[in-house]
Amino acid sequence: MPAPARAELDDPGKPKSVPGRFQPTVESLRTYQTPEWFRDAKFGIWAHWGPQAVPRQGDWYARFMYVPGHPHYDYHVKTYGHPSEFGYKDLIPLWTADKFDPDALMEKYAAAGAKYFVSMGVHHDNFDLWNSRHHRWNATAMGPKRDIVGAWKTAARRQGLRFGVSEHLGASYCWWYPNHLYDQFWPKLGIGYDGADPRYRDLYHDNRDQPFRNTPDSWYTSNPDYHLKWYKRIRDLVDNYQPDLLYSDGGLPFGAIGRSLLADLYNSSMARSGKLEAVYNSKDSGSGEFHREWAVQDVERGVLKGINPLPWQTDTSNGDWFFNENYSYKTADDVVTMLADIVSKNGNMLLNVVLHADGSLPPESEQLLADLTAWMAVNAQAIHGTRPWKIDGEGPTEAAAGMFKEKVAYTARDIRFTTKGDRLFAITLGQPTGSVAITSLATGNPHEGRSVKRIRLLGHRGAMAFRQTGQALVIDAPATLPTRHASVFEITFA
Missing domain, CATH: 3.20.20.80 (Glycosidases)
Structure with a gap:
């Protein structure tokens, strides 16, 4: 019928x-x-x-x-x-x-x-x-x-x-x-x-x-x-x-x-x-x-x-x-x-x-x-009120697409990006130790041609020491992180 x-x-x-x-x-x-x-x-x-x-x-x-x-x-x-x-x-x-x-x-x-x-x-x-x-x-x-x-x-x-x-x-x-x-x-x-x-x-x-x-x-x-x-x-x-x-x-x-x-x-x-x-x-x-x-x-x-x-x-x-x-x-x-x-x-x-x-x-x-x-x-x-950047992220681990495929073992080298206004957030899917290298923000990278002006780790007082090279943006992470699970670096550009 x-x-x-x-x-x-x-x-x-x-x-x-x-x-x-x-x-x-x-x-x-x-x-x-x-x-x-x-x-x-x-x-x-x-x-x-x-x-x-x-x-x-x-x-x-x-x-x-x-x-x-x-x-x-x-x-x-x-x-x-x-x-x-x-x-x-x-x-x-x-x-x-x-x-x-x-x-x-x-x-x-x-x-x-x-x-x-x-x-x-x-x-x-x-x-x-x-x-x-x-x-x-x-x-x-x-x-x-x-x-x-x-x-x-x-x-x-x-x-x-x-x-x-x-x-x-x-x-x-x-x-x-x-x-x-x-x-x-x-x-x-x-x-x-x-x-x-x-x-x-x-x-x-x-x-x-x-x-x-x-x-x-x-x-x-x-x-x-x-x-x-x-x-x-x-x-x-x-x-x-x-x-x-x-x-x-x-x-x-x-x-x-x-x-x-x-x-x-x-x-x-x-x-x-x-x-x-x-x-x-x-x-x-x-x-x-x-x-x-x-x-x-x-x-x-x-x-x-x-x-x-x-x-x-x-x-x-x-x-x-x-x-x-x-x-x-x-x-x-x-x-x-x-x-x-x-x-x-x-x-x-x-x-x-x-x-x-x-x-x-x-x-x-x-x-x-x-x-x-x-x-x-x-x-x-x-997280709230953000929009995607030019790419979703970088790193060795990519979640498989589709339903019922949610088990993923992320590392601190896996980074995801969000934006809000002129700010870029780089979220490490793990707790970084030593330094964090973001290859998508290397000097001259087509994703972002501007130079990085300032980096802040959310929850941490003071700016982060960093260097931007032709291979990566390298950030020196503090010995003690403000939060567990994942760290967020707020990046502003010149």
């Missing part, structure tokens, strides 16, 4: 399209330009958080608890019981978020350098974290019995942060089909999991028709009824919380329906402020529709190669996407050096800082925020 026309969205009982400059066509949406606030922000923090944090086993628990042979299934049977008797619906009440203090958390996020904050809106588990008008399975009605999205938004605004929401609902219909299946072995052979119970079909979907294979062509369903359900719920999220940013976990879903939602997002933003302030993140992953002109490209756990002409974003996490007691964590070294590499290439980093199910921070997340706070207190001016 073809996708419903836009006129059908304006039928009684359905959300009304928002009039304005943008129409749900590729040509119209391609006139989008990324707002300056996002280009200046550079660093955001995400709460990728919800009921799937309860088992402490990590991401995609809601799916794999229904897949025999997977560790999540084995853990679930051992801890909670068989999924025909204790399913995901029974896990939701265990997510009480009883230690959730959004104001205290947001204060730490802002101190750590975040300029925008993104709340999970709904994950693939089909559980809405807001006061949902169209779905009874939501956080105000069960679990925390609290408007999680609304609480995050209030806290973000108090700290002066831009606010965003993420939606992973588009893929839920296909992703979650295992909840309808059953064991193919004794002693539960042929006994259906609780997703097959028609009483809960609004949570588990009636999705036997389209299984998910974790390939781009099976990420989004072709079922037009589900397209409309997705549109109504995400429009409800956007209309009621008016986010500055909306993130989809994939390309833009569902053709004309998705383009209608995107046009509504942009037109609503212009109606509120008189200018386009909204950002839409989507992925060039082969699923859905993607045009880098109409959205900010998002790269999951990876980076792009070189300086991208358009702003883009890496989304990553300091641990697993949901709390996982068996998962290793990124250090502040990992995060700072990755951030510098991304910013030098005209990108932003959106970092999930892992939360326990109760809303408290694991020790690793607490330590990361403390380390980022100390580093940003000295070096934030080389």
Whole structure:
């Protein structure tokens, strides 16, 4: 069946399209330009958080608890019981978020350098974290019995942060089909999991028709009824919380329906402020529709190669996407050096800082925020409000381009560049000892023909001793550095 026309969205009982400059066509949406606030922000923090944090086993628990042979299934049977008797619906009440203090958390996020904050809106588990008008399975009605999205938004605004929401609902219909299946072995052979119970079909979907294979062509369903359900719920999220940013976990879903939602997002933003302030993140992953002109490209756990002409974003996490007691964590070294590499290439980093199910921070997340706070207190001016230089950097280490390629062992010889006005910042992706040689600033180098006038190490009193030769700009680093993880040299020219 073809996708419903836009006129059908304006039928009684359905959300009304928002009039304005943008129409749900590729040509119209391609006139989008990324707002300056996002280009200046550079660093955001995400709460990728919800009921799937309860088992402490990590991401995609809601799916794999229904897949025999997977560790999540084995853990679930051992801890909670068989999924025909204790399913995901029974896990939701265990997510009480009883230690959730959004104001205290947001204060730490802002101190750590975040300029925008993104709340999970709904994950693939089909559980809405807001006061949902169209779905009874939501956080105000069960679990925390609290408007999680609304609480995050209030806290973000108090700290002066831009606010965003993420939606992973588009893929839920296909992703979650295992909840309808059953064991193919004794002693539960042929006994259906609780997703097959028609009483809960609004949570588990009636999705036997389209299984998910974790390939781009099976990420989004072709079922037009589900397209409309997705549109109504995400429009409800956007209309009621008016986010500055909306993130989809994939390309833009569902053709004309998705383009209608995107046009509504942009037109609503212009109606509120008189200018386009909204950002839409989507992925060039082969699923859905993607045009880098109409959205900010998002790269999951990876980076792009070189300086991208358009702003883009890496989304990553300091641990697993949901709390996982068996998962290793990124250090502040990992995060700072990755951030510098991304910013030098005209990108932003959106970092999930892992939360326990109760809303408290694991020790690793607490330590990361403390380390980022100390580093940003000295070096934030080389990150926020900057733009790329003529090249992104130099050194022996280059991150591989693409998603899921974020493990890189940078050294102090790896340098990334950012600019602000007449100042050039050279960020060493390691702690330098002795001297720092920047070959891109050698005398007569085509990247920068001017002579260096002055060099300052951020956080260090006094100018740096340096010499500019035909081979490199050589800076004598002090024996004691003002910050750990990475050092920033501010360079001004004659």
